[in-house]
Amino acid sequence: MTMVLAEANRGADEEARQIERLLLLDKMKLGPIGYFAVLANDSDDILAIGAARVLIDQDAAPEWVWDRIVALSAYPSIQSRAFDFFISNFDYERARTALETPLRASADLIERQLASIFTVAPPETIDI
Numbered sequence: 001m002t003m004v005l006a007e008a009n010r011g012a013d014e015e016a017r018q019i020e021r022l023l024l025l026d027k028m029k030l031g032p033i034g035y036f037a038v039l040a041n042d043s044d045d046i047l048a049i050g051a052a053r054v055l056i057d058q059d060a061a062p063e064w065v066w067d068r069i070v071a072l073s074a075y076p077s078i079q080s081r082a083f084d085f086f087i088s089n090f091d092y093e094r095a096r097t098a099l100e101t102p103l104r105a106s107a108d109l110i111e112r113q114l115a116s117i118f119t120v121a122p123p124e125t126i127d128i
Contacts, residue, residue, distance in 0.1 A: 014119075015103065020057065021038050022118060032054075033055070033058075033060050033062065036051040036052075036054045036055050037050050037051070037055065037061070037064070037065045038051075039051035039070075040052045040055060040061070040065050040068050040069070041077070045072070045075070046109055046112075046113060047101050047108060048068070048072060049078060049109075050074055050124055051076060052065075052068070052069050052072050052078055052082075053077060053078065053081065056067075056069065056078070056081045056082060056085045057081070059085065059088065060077075061085065066086070066094060067094075068099050069082050069085070069094075069098070069120065070082065070094050070101065071101075073097075073098035073099075073101040074101050074102065074103060074104045075104055075106065075109070076101070076103055076106060077106075078098075079101065080096060081093075082098040083095050083098050083099045
């Protein structure tokens with residue numbers, strides 16, 4: 001019985017996360033920069049890293065996202081880009097902080113992503 005409840009809770013949590021992701025589509029009316037700025041603040045680091053990379057690569061990160069970019073500098077794909085971004089914007093304090101942020105292993109994110117892929121039930125298939 002406990003296992004059934006745990007499965008039901010996990011399914012409900014997954015459904016809530018999917019609905020939350022759909023609600024992010026409402027942010028599209030903010031335009032690409034606004035949308036990616038909102039995603040950069042997402043609690044899911046995988047989404048946040050992707051969004052931060054877009055903003056940094058386009059040199060379009062709004063100032064209210066800069067602290068989040070510094071926090072994401074713990075990931076190798078962000079750190080050097082964040083440093084260059086802050087230097088180009090003359091924010092030397094954030095550039096130094098981004099560069100001094102200890103790196104997290106990318107393996108953590110990869111394992112989490114793989115775990116999320118394999119926990120989703122495979123779609124039903126119909127033989128034709």
